[in-house]
Amino acid sequence: MSVSFRWTEEHRRLRVAIVGANGATGQELVELLLDAGHPPSLMSLSARSEKRLRARGLELRVEPIALGGAARCDLAFLCTPSEASLELAPRLCAAGVRVVDLSSALRLRPDVPLVVPEVNGDLLAAEPSLVANPNCTSAIALLPLAVVERLFGLSEVVLVSYQAASGAGAAGLEALRHELADLGAGGKGERAPDSPFAAALALNVLPAIAEVDAEGHSGEEHKIAAELKKILRRADLVVESSTARVPVERCHSVAVHLLSQRDIDLPLLEGAMASTAGLAWCDDPHGPRPRECAGSDPVHVGRVRRGARGPRSLSFFAVGDQIRKGAALNAVQVAGLLAARRRPGD
Ligand SMILES: NC(=O)c1ccc[n+]([C@@H]2O[C@H](COP(=O)([O-])OP(=O)(O)OC[C@H]3O[C@@H](n4cnc5c(N)ncnc54)[C@H](OP(=O)(O)O)[C@@H]3O)[C@@H](O)[C@H]2O)c1
Incomplete structure (x- = not known):
């Protein structure tokens, strides 16, 4: 695609x-x-x-x-x-x-x-x-978020990312492949010698991307908050995120939970997302997924649903190839x- x-x-x-x-x-x-x-x-x-x-x-x-x-x-x-x-x-x-x-x-x-x-x-x-x-995660989250901002205004964004090994460049992908090959050969898949990651990534989840500061926030979390505010021209937007590295070759995924300023008309939002340039609508209740989205251009958005905090509350899941749309x-x-x-x- x-x-x-x-x-x-x-x-x-x-x-x-x-x-x-x-x-x-x-x-x-x-x-x-x-x-x-x-x-x-x-x-x-x-x-x-x-x-x-x-x-x-x-x-x-x-x-x-x-x-x-x-x-x-x-x-x-x-x-x-x-x-x-x-x-x-x-x-x-x-x-x-x-x-x-x-x-x-x-x-x-x-x-x-x-x-x-x-x-x-x-x-x-x-x-x-x-x-x-x-930033690759910012770019992927921004396409669907910009639709909500345009239609209903954003108030708060809570974002959890599941980021691919290749987000850390060629060395990240190489490290994951090395560890998976070792597991396949009967080894323990220990951390690859030149891995850019803090620990073995194969069969694992690493709960921080980049260094963590004295208050416990990762560099990636700071970037996401600052970049969403700058690109959406919303310095007042509340953004909280938690970023993790997962054993996926390419494509970052984000689970987003948000509060808008005005009540959300779900059919209107779905129609707008399905027709927005650069977004691909996913009907599959078990999608979108990074493995199937790898190598494609759009940001795939699915699992769009009302949240538990009233008519201004929404959740969705988005996946994008971070080497393409994210870079x-x-x-x-x-x-x-x-x-x-x-x-x-x-
Ligand atoms: N990977 C992603 O998903 C992604 C997404 C968005 C943004 N970015 C950003 O894009 C940039 C590149 O990322 P990447 O993932 O492509 O990294 P990468 O796979 O590690 O590649 C980095 C490239 O930069 C070259 N390089 C390193 N130091 C250099 C220097 N001093 N002068 C000239 N070239 C130099 C390297 O050359 P050698 O191979 O010869 O060392 C290599 O070709 C980074 O700033 C990264 O944060 C990456």
Whole structure:
């Protein structure tokens, strides 16, 4: 199931840098651009280390990062850890390159638009030079939440996430596969040697994503609250979340319990969700599920039901492929909505 994004002839003439092309989101972005007909000769792929990347039957060279290469491009996607994005984004912008950053480094800066096109794509009309892509769990929760906000106003959101191993990048997926293979071979599936996780993930649930602060909140929980408020333009929104890592390869799931400002008309809400771009309605009382949603573009929403706190109370379950809508797809949707601007001086 795919969601189209805009990639015109003019976009196909841009020189595009993908920094972090070796990684989980970088590889996906390369494939999305190839699928959109972007010429490989106009793609500059780089990472920390040199590599050959196989994508859509092509063998592409990933060069060790050299800022010069990316700085000669018109558009750069930074599929890199925050520290690298923090260093690269200002330098590329200063060189006249338009930047879409997938990391969390710049998301909360007031002067940087943080965009999910279906929700606040209007911010792209100002043709910003630097756009931040949201956290993967935020992006997935936001599509259905924005429908409730538009129709009934949100008052409180309580969100519990079940996050896939690949949310921690290629190393997370590798760790889960290593542990599962060990179990399959009769071993104990102990924590993989280079695992980014605090404990073995196979046959397990890890009840915190990223570091936990002195008050017990995880980094992911802080990001979700701050990003939902910024993207929905609702600084007053009450957001509580609990984030967990589960032994799933890809697709984050969220169980959401909310209170709206006005009474919820359930048939109206269901109709709106079923017809909203980027959302896929799931009728299956046992769905949606990450295994079946992996590799698809929309956010799948189901188990929509009244909550126990009166007519303003609602619960639902949503699943999205966090490497696509939670990262690479959202980033190319953003870039496709921006004008195909060339770097000055060309
Ligand atoms: N995975 C997800 O589901 C997801 C979703 C939303 C947002 N994000 C964010 O997207 C970014 C990329 O995540 P990922 O999952 O793709 O990570 P990943 O699989 O670990 O890949 C990271 C990539 O960045 C490269 N890199 C690391 N340090 C670098 C540096 N100093 N200069 C240039 N390249 C460098 C790595 O190169 P080497 O392989 O050579 O080390 C690799 O290609 C992160 O900020 C992450 O938080 C990820």
